[in-house]
Amino acid sequence: MTPAAAWLSKVAQQQTHGPFKRLLPYLRNPQTVSLASGMPAPSVFPFKAMSLELVSDGDDKVTVDIQPSELSAALQYGATSGFPPLLSWVQQHVAKAHAPPNQASQAALSVGSTDALYKAGMAVLDPDDVVLTEEYSWVTLFAVARDRGAVCESVLNDDDGMIPEKLEEACQRLVAQGKRPKMVYLVPIGHNPTGTSLSLARKKQVRLFSCLLCAVR
Ligand SMILES: Cc1ncc(COP(=O)(O)O)c(C=O)c1O
Numbered sequence: 001m002t003p004a005a006a007w008l009s010k011v012a013q014q015q016t017h018g019p020f021k022r023l024l025p026y027l028r029n030p031q032t033v034s035l036a037s038g039m040p041a042p043s044v045f046p047f048k049a050m051s052l053e054l055v056s057d058g059d060d061k062v063t064v065d066i067q068p069s070e071l072s073a074a075l076q077y078g079a080t081s082g083f084p085p086l087l088s089w090v091q092q093h094v095a096k097a098h099a100p101p102n103q104a105s106q107a108a109l110s111v112g113s114t115d116a117l118y119k120a121g122m123a124v125l126d127p128d129d130v131v132l133t134e135e136y137s138w139v140t141l142f143a144v145a146r147d148r149g150a151v152c153e154s155v156l157n158d159d160d161g162m163i164p165e166k167l168e169e170a171c172q173r174l175v176a177q178g179k180r181p182k183m184v185y186l187v188p189i190g191h192n193p194t195g196t197s198l199s200l201a202r203k204k205q206v207r208l209f210s211c212l213l214c215a216v217r
Contacts, residue, residue, distance in 0.1 A: 007182070009148070012123045021080055042072035082109025114140050118147075120183070125150040129182040132170055134162050138192050141185050150182070161198040162186050164205035171209070184210050 005013065020037055027034050050066040066074075074083050081087055091107045094100065110116035117140055125131070127149030133141060135154045145152045153174070156166045167184065174181045186206070188198040198206065 007124055009122065009124055009126045009129075011126075018080075020077075024079060037077070039077055042076070045072055045075050047071060047075065080108075081106075117141065117144050117185075121145065121148050121150070124182055126180075126182075129180050130174055131183045131185055132167060132181055133185045134187070134191065134194070136194055137185065138187055153181075157194070157196065159196060160202060161188065161191060161196045162202070162206060164202055164209060167206060168209055 023034070023036055026032055027037070027039065049068045049071055052064045052066070054062040054064065056062045070085070074086075078084070079087075082090075087107065087109055090109065094105070094107050108119075110119060121144035125145065125148035129148070129150040131141065131145050131150055131152045132155050133152055134157045136157075137152070137154070142152060153170060155170050156163050171181050184206070186198070188203055190197060
């Protein structure tokens with residue numbers, strides 16, 4: 001088991017790729033005529049191309065044109081992790097903007113934060129695992145934790161968001177009690193409902209501490 005796999009929930013460890021997704025590499029071959037799944041012919045898609053006009057500061061009109069070949073590929077059944085060209089852009093962005101310390105890190109697309117949070121909860125949380133979060137937190141987190149049988153514990157925040165030293169204290173206390181702090185959830189910018197934002201220094205401290213926690217498990 002890889003170190004990352006040890007963090008997965010028992011449910012996630014048992015998951016395998018769906019049978020249809022395993023066929024995808026073969027179905028992408030234009031020589032293949034597959035009777036296995038209902039991949040619609042691009043000619044029946046209701047949209048052919050798209051041109052989106054963006055909100056812009058100046059007078060210049062900014063448009064994004066999505067060509068027929070790109071649109072038909074995006075409308076077709078595809079990989080669970082998301083539309084490959086968009087996913088690749090996201091992966092490059094994450095590598096450049098966030099430089100995750102784990103080289104094996106990967107990204108996946110979701111249809112919003114709620115969807116991502118549920119999937120993350122399913123992926124890592126087992127019953128009785130502990131989720132550390134700010135003193136007040138986004139309501140969906142509590143629903144996700146409850147559905148997985150996990151427990152939320154709050155970490156004190158002040159006007160600058162979660163206090164890193166309090167996070168460290170909470171982790172040490174939990175580990176001493178034999179409990180598993182498995183997830184740290186925070187809203188670092190424009191926190192809902194308190195409106196606070198973590199300073200850069202605090203973000204670095206929280207991230208460093210979370211990485212150390214991964215390393216010692
Ligand atoms: C902190 C926070 N997370 C998630 C959401 C919902 O995000 P989404 O619409 O992407 O599911 C909200 C919406 O207000 C929010 O305040």
